[in-house]
Amino acid sequence: MVSARRSDDPEINDEVDDRPTDGSGRSRDFVQSLERGLAIIRVFNAERPSMTVSEIAQVSGLTRAAVRRFLLTLTELGYVDVKNNRFQLTAQTLELGYSYLSALSFPDIALPRLERLVVGTAEASEGSILDRGDIVYVVRVPGPAMMTISVNVGARRPAHATAMGRALLANLPTADLENYLRTHELTPVLPRTITDPDAFRAELKKVREEGYALVNQELEEGLVAIAVPVRDRMGRARAAINLSTHIGRKSVEDMRALVPLVQEAASDIELGLSRSTNWAD
Incomplete structure (x- = not known):
């Protein structure tokens, strides 16, 4: 279900709340064709x-006729290319995410600090x-050692299995954290991954107390990571940064010893x- 995000402007909120729905929970202004185009x-x-x-x-659940129409439209707009009856995205789709990253400002400011780290x-940092229950990588500086995990800017990983995800989840208001646990399954990525909600709550309590x-x-064999939150002027955790390595390069205790450097960054x-x-809103 798509729900309208509330604004700080009460007049806009009234406008959102008063809009009638069609019985599906969606506003009558909801544009299903746009939803399907994005699904493609x-x-x-x-x-x-x-x-x-x-x-x-087959993947999208749409009819072939509908998929064909959306693909032709996306091709004309420059977001999709076709070769030998096979369709693929073009580099123009990067503009959709770049607009968000440009407005965020966090990547530009974080990059030189992570490079020094x-x-x-x-x-790697x-x-x-x-x-929506995942962490999204918005800035990355690879380390000198090759890691098996493939992470690029824009990649998503389940928050519960990552150090940065836990640094952010641990700092959510209680109601938001409980909503996360109700709506997101703690899927076992590896045998070590914490999947019990009570054990996960205890782990997040430890994160809050220790600050990292x-x-x-728990995300990949051999991968060890430490992470800390990045807060705004109101003290809210808005992002997180990490250091990651292979257990063959540094032990868990070696990584703990680097926490002050990550906190300084x-x-x-x-x-x-x-x-x-x-960053002020």
């Missing part, structure tokens, strides 16, 4: 970089935000963001 874009990923009309119809620790999160091989980022109007 989302079917493409690393495992499915190019697809036929039939394949897209990587130089000082010889490990990333920054992410929380979105540590995940030891987060404080430096917070100082830079305090001057950003995009």
